[in-house]
Amino acid sequence: MALHAGFCASIMAVPALAQENDAFVTFQVLKPEYAQRAAVAAMESCREAGYQVGVMVVDRFGIPQAYVRDRYAGLHVFETARRKAWTAVSFRTDTLSLGELTAPGEMMAGIRELSEPLALGGGLVIEASGSIVAGIGVSGAPGPDLDADCAQAGIDAIMDDIAF
Template sequence: MNTPIRATLALALIGAGALAQAQTPGSGAVLSERNVSLALANQIAAATVAACSAGGYNVTATVVDRAGHVRAMQRADNAGPHTLEASRLKAYTSASARNTTLAMMEASQKNPAAANLKDIPGYLLLGGGVPVRAGNEVIGAVGVGGAPGGHLDEQCAMAALEQVKAALQ
C-alpha cells in the first residue's frame, strides 16, 4: 500500500474512533445536573432554624449544593459558635455520601469496614446532615448543629424539607 493511501486509511480509522468515543455516554459529553438554587437554599435554612426554634433549640443550619459548597447558612440567636462549622461539615458529609449523617454514624459504629469513614477529611459523623433530593437525585444537603442530640438536628432538617417538598419535584 502506498503512503498516501496509508495516511488516508489511518486518518479514517482515527476519525471513526473519535466519532465512536464522542457518541459514548460519559466520554467528554457535557453534563446537565440539577442543583439547589440560592432561593431554595435560603428557604431550607430558614425553615430548619424555625423548626428547631419551635422546639426550643438554638441552631445553625447550612445548606450546600450537590458538590458540597455552601449556598446558605442561618444561625439562630444564641446558637453556639461551634454550630457554624458543625452544621457545614454535616451538610458536606451528607451531600458527599448522599446519605444522612445519622445513618453513616450508626453504620460506622456497627460495621468495622465503615469505621474509617470518620477519617475522611471534612467528614463529621454526627446526626443532623440530610440530603436534599429532587426525586431520586441528590441536589444538595442540609446540616444542622446545636440541638441537644443529632437525632433532634435531623428532625429539624426533615421538617424543613417537608415544608419545601413542592419545590423539590
C-alpha cells in the same frame, strides 16, 4: 447488614446523567432562594422546639449556599452544620446512618479518620427526581436525632417546590 449493603451500593453507583458518548453531563442544583427557605424553616422548627441552632445548606458538590444561625446558638454550629451537610452529599446518605456505619469496629470506621466528614446526625441529602440537588446540616439541638428532625422540616418546607 441490609443498611450497610445499601450504603455501599449507593456510594458506588454512578448516576446516569448523560449519554455514554456525550462529552457533557447534566445535573440540577437547588437555587439559592430555596436553599435559604429550607435553612430558615429548619431553624424555625428547632426554635419552636426550644433549640437554638445553626443551619447550612450546601449544593450537590458541598459548596455552601445558605447559612442561618439563631441568636443564641453556640459558636460551634457553623462548622458542624457545614460538615454535616457536606458529609451527607459527599457520602449520599444521612449522617445519622453514616454514624452507625462508621462506628468503631465497623468495616467503614476509617471514614472517621478523614478530616472533613462528620458522622453525627443532623445532615440530610435533598433529592428531587431521584437526584441529589443539595444537602442540609443542622447543629445545636440537644441531640443528633433532633438536629435531623429539624433538617427534615427544612426539606419539607420546600418539597412541594422541588418535587417534579
